[in-house]
Each structure stands twice: as structure tokens, then as C-alpha cells.
Amino acid sequence: MSSLIQDSARAGASVGLKGDRMTINGGRPLSGRIELKGAKNLVTKAMVAALLGETPSVLRDVPAISDVGVVRGLLEVHGVKVSDGDAEGVLHLDPSNVESANFVDIDAHAGSSRIPILFCGPLLHRLGEAFIPDLGGCRIGDRPIDYHLEVLRNFGAVVEKLPSGIRMSAPNGLHGAKVALPYPSVGATEQVLLTAVRADGITELRGAAIEPEIMDLINILQKMGAIISVDTDRVIRIEGVDALSGYDHRALFDRNEAASWAAAALATNGDIFVGGARQPEMLTFLNVYRKVGGGFEIHDDGIRFFHPGGELNPVIIETDVHPGFMTDWQQPLVVALTKATGVSIVHETVYEQRFGFVDALVEMGATIQVHKECLGGQACRFGQRNFKHSAVISGPSRLHGADIVVPDLRGGFSHLIAALSAEGVSHVSNVGIISRGYENFINKLEQLGADFVLEA
Numbered sequence: 001m002s003s004l005i006q007d008s009a010r011a012g013a014s015v016g017l018k019g020d021r022m023t024i025n026g027g028r029p030l031s032g033r034i035e036l037k038g039a040k041n042l043v044t045k046a047m048v049a050a051l052l053g054e055t056p057s058v059l060r061d062v063p064a065i066s067d068v069g070v071v072r073g074l075l076e077v078h079g080v081k082v083s084d085g086d087a088e089g090v091l092h093l094d095p096s097n098v099e100s101a102n103f104v105d106i107d108a109h110a111g112s113s114r115i116p117i118l119f120c121g122p123l124l125h126r127l128g129e130a131f132i133p134d135l136g137g138c139r140i141g142d143r144p145i146d147y148h149l150e151v152l153r154n155f156g157a158v159v160e161k162l163p164s165g166i167r168m169s170a171p172n173g174l175h176g177a178k179v180a181l182p183y184p185s186v187g188a189t190e191q192v193l194l195t196a197v198r199a200d201g202i203t204e205l206r207g208a209a210i211e212p213e214i215m216d217l218i219n220i221l222q223k224m225g226a227i228i229s230v231d232t233d234r235v236i237r238i239e240g241v242d243a244l245s246g247y248d249h250r251a252l253f254d255r256n257e258a259a260s261w262a263a264a265a266l267a268t269n270g271d272i273f274v275g276g277a278r279q280p281e282m283l284t285f286l287n288v289y290r291k292v293g294g295g296f297e298i299h300d301d302g303i304r305f306f307h308p309g310g311e312l313n314p315v316i317i318e319t320d321v322h323p324g325f326m327t328d329w330q331q332p333l334v335v336a337l338t339k340a341t342g343v344s345i346v347h348e349t350v351y352e353q354r355f356g357f358v359d360a361l362v363e364m365g366a367t368i369q370v371h372k373e374c375l376g377g378q379a380c381r382f383g384q385r386n387f388k389h390s391a392v393i394s395g396p397s398r399l400h401g402a403d404i405v406v407p408d409l410r411g412g413f414s415h416l417i418a419a420l421s422a423e424g425v426s427h428v429s430n431v432g433i434i435s436r437g438y439e440n441f442i443n444k445l446e447q448l449g450a451d452f453v454l455e456a
């Protein structure tokens with residue numbers, strides 16, 4: 001096992017560990033049981049929410065992924081004492097010293113993840129100012145932060161762009177506002193929540209994202225003392241309160257990791273029990289999985305995903321905001337679709353550049369073409385903008401081993417399962433990036449019987 005990858009997950013190294021390479025001998029079905037912890041896309045935000053409390057918080061089921069390490073480092077820079085609990089996956093977050101912290105090291109966190117932008121509201125409430133370094137995250141599109149900045153201005157923040165990041169202040173405090181998002185952005189919705197809960201007065205957010213991870217963040221904020229109602233048609237109302245306390249919360253499971261292992265089971269002819277996965281948050285994924293021909297069984301303690309034998313079916317899907325088909329599920333599923341008999345279409349409507357990873361699949365023998373047009377669904381924001389955001393996948397293809405370089409988190413997982421399902425040997429570089437969002441993926445692959453060697 002690569003100690004580099006495991007250490008990075010614990011200590012929270014920021015990005016991919018270049019040089020980390022796996023040699024994979026493909027063609028073996030992945031089979032066995034793995035356990036999920038909390039969702040990357042909730043846990044990191046829940047950690048930021050602890051900044052809003054006047055007393056310590058306890059977060060449970062925290063995965064050992066590098067994105068958690070990044071947020072931990074940022075919180076510590078701001079004076080939050082973060083310590084591991086007695087049990088695995090428990091974090092204690094004590095924000096009592098935030099006001100006296102001297103955050104000189106903030107630049108060291110530039111380019112590490114997208115989470116720093118969510119520190120704005122809590123820091124403006126506590127300190128009256130915030131400095132946000134340049135953001136990181138997967139390069140799957142331009143990923144602007146214009147909605148975030150506009151939202152913060154609506155609350156009364158003054159935003160100043162600097163060469164190395166953004167400085168923000170709130171000379172007159174933050175006040176509840178009427179906000180309408182042009183697109184239901186997950187991050188901008190979280191920005192509103194984390195800012196409005198302690199703003200003076202009432203906030204009404206229209207066009208909100210309603211992903212399960214956002215609903216769990218609302219659960220946490222309510223535990224802290226916030227007053228938030230979720231109405232129909234993407235409207236969220238927040239009554240600001242004067243003070244919030246800490247929380248004790250078990251994080252929602254990682255449905256994106258669950259979908260990734262489900263795709264791995266299908267692509268490798270395997271059978272994987274994903275402990276901790278739940279049906280309600282995966283309803284849309286399960287419908288597509290069934291249409292493709294994947295087998296699943298729902299149990300109280302998880303979901304079993306398996307290839308039932310026979311041919312897989314092609315599908316036409318469109319990624320979308322919740323309750324649609326999550327964009328983060330798309331990349332691993334495309335690998336399974338290379339094994340389906342016929343033509344599948346995947347129209348990516350959330351990110352304009354999320355098909356870069358298919359070049360490696362084509363090199364491995366897949367037949368995939370990407371197009372600028374909106375294929376197989378409704379016209380989306382990218383149709384007129386020259387982005388290759390629709391993929392046509394013709395199968396079934398027999399993939400063969402190749403030398404590939406992991407481009408991003410989900411693309412990296414897709415490359416892994418492509419190599420595991422291929423005939424022959426593949427060399428996959430830059431695999432450290434995968435530990436941004438997949439806890440102990442090396443151990444899990446070992447548990448599932450994958451045949452590979454790690455080179456540091």
C-alpha cells in the first residue's frame with residue numbers, strides 16, 4: 001500500500017500526489033463488502049458550520065479524505081481547535097479562540113479546494129472581515145464564484161478582489177436579503193445558508209439547490225439553533241438569530257462514493273455490497289442502474305450492487321441538479337456504459353468540460369464521441385457555447401490496458417475501474433488525487449480482490 005496516499009488522507013495534503021502510480025492487472029470482477037462514511041460534499045461544509053457556534057461541535061462519520069484535511073487546516077489557521085475523538089471518524093471542533101487567532105498562513109491553502117469560499121459568512125459574522133485564497137477543486141469547467149460574491153454583497157458585504165484572493169468586510173454587519181440564484185448552485189445555496197442564519201432579519205432564497213447534502217447541512221444548522229424552512233419550488237426562508245451553539249451530528253453517507261462502487265461492480269462483472277448506502281438519496285441513480293441492467297438489493301445496512309450476467313442495455317441520460325441524475329455519478333457510469341450493447345448518450349448539463357476523462361477510455365478501446373450539441377435531452381446552458389458536453393458511447397467494447405494519467409477526482413475513479421475491467425496491464429498515474437474524495441480506496445480495492453501494485 002502507498003503510505004503516501006494514506007498519509008495524505010490523514011494529514012490533508014491539498015491536491016494530487018504526483019508520481020503516485022498503480023500498475024493494474026485487469027479482468028478480475030470486484031467482489032466483496034466495503035463501508036461508506038459521511039459525504040465529502042456534506043462533511044466539509046459541516047466543518048465550516050462549526051465556526052458559527054459559540055460552543056464546540058462534534059461531527060461523526062468523518063471520512064479520512066484529503067479534502068477533510070484541507071478544511072481542517074483552514075479551520076486551525078482561523079483558531080478552531082480540531083481534534084480526533086475516541087472513536088474512528090469523530091471530529092471535535094472547538095471555535096472558542098477564533099477571535100484571537102492570527103491567520104498568517106492562509107496563503108498556504110490557496111488552490112486546495114472550493115470550500116474556502118464558504119468561510120465568508122461565518123468569518124464576517126465573527127470577525128467582521130475575511131480573506132479567501134484562490135480556490136481549487138476539480139477542473140471540469142470554469143467554476144466561477146460570481147453567484148457567491150453577489151449573494152454576499154446582497155447581505156451587505158464589501159468585496160475586494162486581490163491578486164492572491166478576495167478580501168471581504170462587513171462594515172455595517174450582515175442583513176437578511178431577498179436572493180434569487182440564476183442556477184441552483186450547491187455552493188451558492190450553502191453560502192446563503194451559512195450567512196443568513198446569523199444575519200439580522202429574514203432571508204428568502206429563490207432558485208435554491210436542494211441536494212441531500214444541503215438538506216443535511218440544514219439539519220445541522222437547525223441543531224445549532226437556526227430557523228430555516230424549505231418550501232416548494234426551491235424556496236428557502238431563513239430567520240436570522242443572534243447566537244448559535246455547537247452541534248452533534250452524524251454525517252449523511254456519501255452517495256457519490258456509493259454510485260462509484262456501483263458502477264465498478266457493473267463494469268467489472270462484479271458484486272459489491274456498499275455498507276451505509278441508502279435508497280432515498282439514490283433513487284434516481286437506482287432507476288438508471290436498473291435500466292442499464294444492473295442488479296441491486298436494498299438492505300437495512302446498505303445496498304448490494306451486482307452484474308446479473310447477460311448483456312447490459314444502453315441508456316440516454318442527462319445530468320442535472322437534484323432530484324436529477326447527479327453529475328458526479330456520470331463519469332464512473334460511462335465506464336460501465338462502454339460494456340452495454342448499443343448506443344448510450346450522456347448529456348452533461350452541470351459542468352461544461354466534464355468529458356476530458358474519456359480520451360483515456362478511447363485509448364483503451366472504447367468508442368466514445370463527444371459533441372458540442374445538446375444531445376438526448378433538453379437544450380442546456382452550454383448548447384450554444386462550443387463546449388463538448390454530450391457523449392455518445394457505442395458498445396460493447398473490450399477495453400485493453402493502457403498508460404493513463406488521472407485528470408480529476410471522479411475521472412480518476414473512472415480510470416481505475418476502466419483499468420480493472422480491461423484485459424491486460426494498465427499503468428495509472430496521479431492516483432493520489434482520488435483520495436480527495438474516496439476514503440482508503442486502496443484498502444477497499446484490496447478487500448474487493450483487485451489485482452494491482454502501487455509504486456510510490
Ligand SMILES: CC(=O)N[C@H]1[C@@H](OP(=O)(O)OP(=O)(O)OC[C@H]2O[C@@H](n3ccc(=O)[nH]c3=O)[C@H](O)[C@@H]2O)O[C@H](CO)[C@@H](O)[C@@H]1O
Pocket residue numbers: 040041042114141142143144145146147148149183184185186187188209327328350351352
Ligand atoms: C464540494 C462540493 O460540494 N462539490 C459539489 C458541488 O460543487 P459546487 O458547489 O462548486 O457546484 P455548483 O452547484 O455551485 O455548480 C453548478 C454550476 O453552477 C455554476 N456556478 C456556480 C457558482 C457560481 O458562483 N457561478 C456559477 O456559474 C458552475 O460553474 C456550474 O456550472 O456541487 C456540484 C453539483 O452538484 C458537484 O458536482 C460537486 O461535487
Ligand SMILES: C=C(OP(=O)(O)O)C(=O)O
Pocket residue numbers: 113114136137138140256328409410437
Ligand atoms: C466535482 C467534485 O468535487 P469538487 O467540487 O470538490 O471539485 C466531485 O466531488 O466530483
